[in-house]
Amino acid sequence: MGGSSSLVTVSDGDAVCANVNWQADWIWFGDEAAPFHYFLYVKRNFDLAAAPAAAALHITATDRYRLFVNGVYLGRGPERCDARFQSYDTHDLSEVLRAGGNCIAVQLYFYGCSTGYTRDGRGGLLAQLETAGDGKLDGPRTIIGTDERWRVRPAEAWQRDARPTGGALGVTEVYDARADPVDWMMPEFDDSTWASAQVVPASAGEWCSRPAPRHVPFLLEDEARPARVLGTGEVLEIERARTTVDIPELMAREIHQELQYARLDNAEALTADDEADFTVAATSPHALGDDVFNGIHDPIVLLDFGRQINAYPRFTVEGSAGSIVDMTYSEQLIGGRIAPLLCSTRFGDRYILREGLQTFESFEYKSFRYLQLTFRTDATPVKVHSVSANTWRYPAEVRGxxxxxxxxxxxxxxxxxxxxxxxxxxxxxxxxxxxxxxxxxxxxxxxxxxxxxxxxxxxxxxxxxxxxxxxxxxxxxxxxxxxxxxxxxxxxxxxxxxxxxxxxxxxxxxxxxxxxxxxxxxxxxxxxxxxxxxxxxxxxxxxxxxxxxxxxxxxxxxxxxxxxxxxxxxxxxxxxxxxxxxxxxxxxxxxxxxxxxxxxxxxxxxxxxxxxxxxxxxxxxxxxxxxxxxxxxxxxxxxxxxxxxxxxxxxxxxxxxxxxxxxxxxxxxxxxxxxxxxxxxxxxxxxxxxxxxxxxxxxxxxxxxxxxxxxxxxxxxxxxxxxxxxxxxxxxxxxxxxxxxxxxxxxxxxxxxxxxxxFMLLTEVLGIQPKEAGFDGCVIKPRLGVLDHAAGTLPTRRGDISVSWRQSGKHKTLAVSLPDELEGELHLPAGDIVSLSPGDQSLDVS
Structure with missing residues (x-):
């Protein structure tokens, strides 16, 4: 793809590069161009003589990526796009790169099924790091792009025989933490046994030759805690409960019962802002009386986040290898519980513990208010340190x-x-x-x-x-x-x-x-x-x-x-x-x-x-x-x-x-x-x-x-x-x-x-409308008779326009605030038109 790029600049906290000339190649690994539910770990270790004065990583993928640099999580992307109109993200790395050894690590994912993010292409990763070195903006530049020197390893933790969720939401996540190294993204991790990446010829994909910069800002990630514990209980394990990959169907079939055989200690601690001290254990097989075996009972907890959120469920737990945490989520409860099979969609995922302390966060975000966790343990209890959600939101200020x-x-x-x-x-x-x-x-x-x-x-x-x-x-x-x-x-x-x-x-x-x-x-x-x-x-x-x-x-x-x-x-x-x-x-x-x-x-x-x-x-x-x-x-x-x-x-x-x-x-x-x-x-x-x-x-x-x-x-x-x-x-x-x-x-x-x-409340009830396109002048036509009082603000490119009125009996007052240099007209119900000037003004419109 040849050429060189302009110097990296930084604006409003986002690294940008106005003119990326790509020298990197698209890379991939494996015989399948479009495999189903496929995760790939990708790494590049490199040395820098000094910490760079400026550094940016331009990156895109089909279909999704999560980025780590020197073990630090930096973000995920790209924005949804068709490969024919591929877009890329730019991440500012100036604060995370250092003199000596550095590591770029990418968790790459390809859906291989119906999705709302891409249009059925092939898998691949394109990345290019650009630095201005020796601590000076005019110092020597370094460009490191994806090529066969990058190391790759197919992930083994996600079970690929899981089924799509339906509704273009992706695939049920069944993740076995024992199968992949937890520190794979760290610079000191030894990836010498990993394979070399395969360069994908331009003729093998639909990717455009010059991807476009990201069109929308990076979304915000922020932690949300449960607002309350709605309930606890247990379920009797049924056939294949611990081996199935059909988690939504399993959780839908299981009958909820009051706690009798399983154990849950201090569940209310899950709503605390700091670490919880919440212990769960299945104390079964359980003998009822002296000789009646009554099956394996798994404890459950139902959490309410207080509002619907778009978020990645996350928890930190400590337990023995092979213990299981199943989860399902919903925006509503039916009969006091979550329905995992709803709207022609399947809601449910599984995490299988490795030994010790660990944190899990789902790869795909969910939209939910309620979260159910089911713990399937052996004789060793699972200690839950925290349960939260990593929210995913568009970064816009509410001005209206x-x-x-x-x-x-x-x-x-x-x-x-x-x-x-x-x-x-x-x-x-x-x-x-x-x-x-x-x-x-x-x-x-x-x-x-x-x-x-x-x-x-x-x-x-x-x-x-x-x-x-x-x-x-x-x-x-x-x-x-x-x-x-x-x-x-x-x-x-x-x-x-x-x-x-x-x-x-x-x-x-x-x-x-x-x-x-x-x-x-x-x-x-x-x-x-x-x-x-x-x-x-x-x-x-x-x-x-x-x-x-x-x-x-x-x-x-x-x-x-x-x-x-x-x-x-x-x-x-x-x-x-x-x-x-x-x-x-x-x-x-x-x-x-x-x-x-x-x-x-x-x-x-x-x-x-x-x-x-x-x-x-x-x-x-x-x-x-x-x-x-x-x-x-x-x-x-x-x-x-x-x-x-x-x-x-x-x-x-x-x-x-x-x-x-x-x-x-x-x-x-x-x-x-x-x-x-x-x-x-x-x-x-x-x-x-x-x-x-x-x-x-x-x-x-x-x-x-x-x-x-x-x-x-x-x-x-x-x-x-x-x-x-x-x-x-x-x-x-x-x-x-x-x-x-x-x-x-x-x-x-x-x-x-x-x-x-x-929109109608602001433009019809308050009556705020443009006189000319782009609010080169505005018209206020308030519906004074429909309410005793109304007030509000419509955000425009010229600034915020605010209107309020109040009526008591036959007395009516109205206030308007216009941005600087914006003039307008007030159209009153009787047909009178009043000129409005920039700034605040109050009128008696009785």
Whole structure:
């Protein structure tokens, strides 16, 4: 890869190098290019004449790595990416390298199964150390890159016959601490018996020749302790309990009993901030009476961390070799215990002790609140010194704020902040518990949550870029990217959700409005053109998307998504409207006119073909040109938001949404913010606020996160093309007349699809909106009548904008704080417009 790099610099604590010219080679070991569940230890020992004045290690891997230098853990990565668009991390080593012997050690991992982090490539490691030596920035430089001189050893501790967890979360970890040296990463460790690394020819992989620097900051790692011990007990060992690798199934089958034969001493010590004095032991085989053998009983402890966290479970224990600690985790309890088999996913791992004192931390992070540990010991007790979790969080400051006279809305804001945090690592995830995938569609709502919570942070731009990289070649983006493609088992065709793509497209202009980033529009525009071309090839004679391929899905709601679906076409309409504005900003006037004409044709078709005069709503779908009779909240909300409903239709549609008609298919939390937004736009702020309160109060009374559905253990189906026996016209327009509306299915309890409501609280209730893109001027349109008091802050690129009001009887006061050099307008309900200056100002708006 030839050349040399610019001198290493350091900014904000992160080592960076503006121009890495790679001299290193990709390396690997073994005959398999893409083995299943494969860990590889990689090392390079080297000498330095003096401690370097500056040093940086540029490193990337497929799929994951953990980095140690001179025995010190420095971090993990890389960010999720496709090898064709590989990115690398830069670690500042100036504080850990020393004169004399040094050691770079990497724990490399390749999934070899479905994952949400990479796209089914081959394994490899690329690393390049660059130093400025002899203690001087202009001293001699040293470059050490991966090549055949690096030493490698396949790990033996992880049992490779374990099974995938499901949901693209990786593989069950069954780790035998007796199998690998504990000090392998230390400089003094003798690796002379290890093999030499194999250089991978460029032709053997998909890696790009010049990887890009990491796009998002390194995530934060911090220790969290359990908040309380929820319970202790024991389980009777069943067949193969100590030899199975199917840990989730084992822990799901075992029957929990009160402590009788096993021993647990001082369990409450596990919540202490310092080391615990917690002893566990299985005091069995146990004789009940004189001669009745009653089996082996293993003690269990159930811990509550007080809140859902994304974290690597960690514990320090002391015991005899061969003793076992099994663990399972969950964001909820069912019947007072964790359900290891939930949401089509398997939750459970195993650690097998070596002799003595030792610390274990899982390789893959989990999303959980509750942690169960089961101890399978021999006659020697296991002493537990500590149990904790190494949390894994995106490093952003919470700048957004909302509080009001309504307790439910306050809890809703908090839940939006918490859920946005949980659903963000190096990209946005629909849910960290079930799959960690970077979805389009409802996953795009995380953009709104991030803007409201943090402002414009790099993970938002990264989210959009990943989607543009995941094109299928025909203009349609993948439904998530990167990640292993889901394929039809019969045909091998990649599964797609076309509806997701047009929902994602709606975020592009929205992001521009809040950032003013015209370069971003220029980057996204070709992808939008490709998507618009795909839509054109799948449109009928009315210009509407019809009988789409792939998985037909828009929301977990009892709606009709067959044929030409209203909601899907409304989102396409929104995309075309936005493309007309984007083309205008980019100076492409003729293209702007073209997109506007296409949008108007779709708007006219939706207006003319879907209207139900008798009920005063737009119906969900047309099959062979005939309305099916089903109508939904989401479809009709979009009818208001996108100008499909005319002046006579608007009050009827809004009135139907307001009435909560039982035949109108309800939006789930994932898409409900469109319904509330539509009512705000129609001037029905009090109704919107009431509906938000009524829908979310049951959830928020027991949860500080936002769920995937209104139910924890039931799923609502919709009517799609696979239901051949459903008539074209649904009797009475009622979903349940043809399909059972609910079926048992666990739902995720932290899902980014619902966080758009936090954005709505700031932009609609407080009324903070940009006057021009990027907040070159702002408009404040507070909904003064909907609450007695509200206050909050929207973070923007110009600084934080704060609004508060309070009313007592007929007396209303309002305060606004604008950043330096930002001017704005206050639009009052009566129609008056008041000019706002930078700084703090208070007004009597009675």
């Amino acid at each position: 704020r909302f509080e009001s006279s309504d307790e439910v809305l306050d809890r809703l804001w908090t839940a939006c902040v918490v859920t946005t945090d949980l659903c963000t690592d190096d990209a946005f995830m629909d849910t960290p518990m079930r799959e960690k995938r970077n979805w389009l569609g409802d996953g795009s709502h995380a953009v709104l949550g991030a803007i409201a919570t943090w402002g414009d942070v790099s993970v938002i731009r990264r989210y959009f870029t990943l989607a543009t990289q995941g094109g299928l070649g025909d203009g349609l983006p993948r439904m998530f990217f990167p990640g292993s493609d889901s394929r039809d088992p019969a045909t091998g065709i990649i599964k797609v959700i076309p509806h997701h793509a047009v929902v994602w497209a709606a975020r592009v202009w929205e992001y521009y409005r809040y950032t003013g980033d015209a370069d971003f529009l220029d980057e996204m525009y070709p992808t939008l053109i490709g998507l618009a071309g795909w839509c054109d090839r799948h449109a009928n004679n009315d210009g509407l998307l019809d009988r789409l391929p792939g998985w037909c899905w828009l929301d977990w709601t009892p709606s009709d998504i067959r044929g030409a679906n209203f909601g899907t076409n409304a989102f396409m309409l929104g995309m075309l409207d936005d493309m007309a504005k984007i083309a205008h900003v980019l100076g492409r006037a003729a293209e702007s006119v073209t997109w506007a004409k296409r949008a108007e044709r779709v708007r006219t078709s939706l207006h003319d073909l879907y209207w139900d005069e008798a009920r005063g709503v737009f119906q969900d779908s047309l099959i062979r040109g005939r309305p099916t009779g089903v109508a939904s909240e989401l479809g009709n909300a979009l009818g208001l938001l996108l100008g499909i409903a005319d002046a006579e239709q608007r009050p009827r549609v809004a009135g139907c949404l307001e009435s909560g008609a039982e035949w109108l298919a309800r939006a789930t939390p994932l898409f409900f913010h469109y319904v509330a937004q539509a009512l705000f736009d129609d001037g029905r702020g009090e109704t919107a606020t009431r509906m938000v309160r009524d829908r979310f109060e049951p959830m928020l009374s027991i949860s500080d996160t936002l769920w995937e559905d209104w139910f924890r253990h039931a799923q609502v189906s919709h009517i799609d093309e696979t239901m051949a026996d459903v008539p074209d016209v649904v009797p009475e327009g009622r979903f349940e007349t043809v399909v059972p509306s609910h079926r048992g299915h666990a739902r995720a309890l932290a899902h980014c699809g619902a966080v758009g409501l936090g």
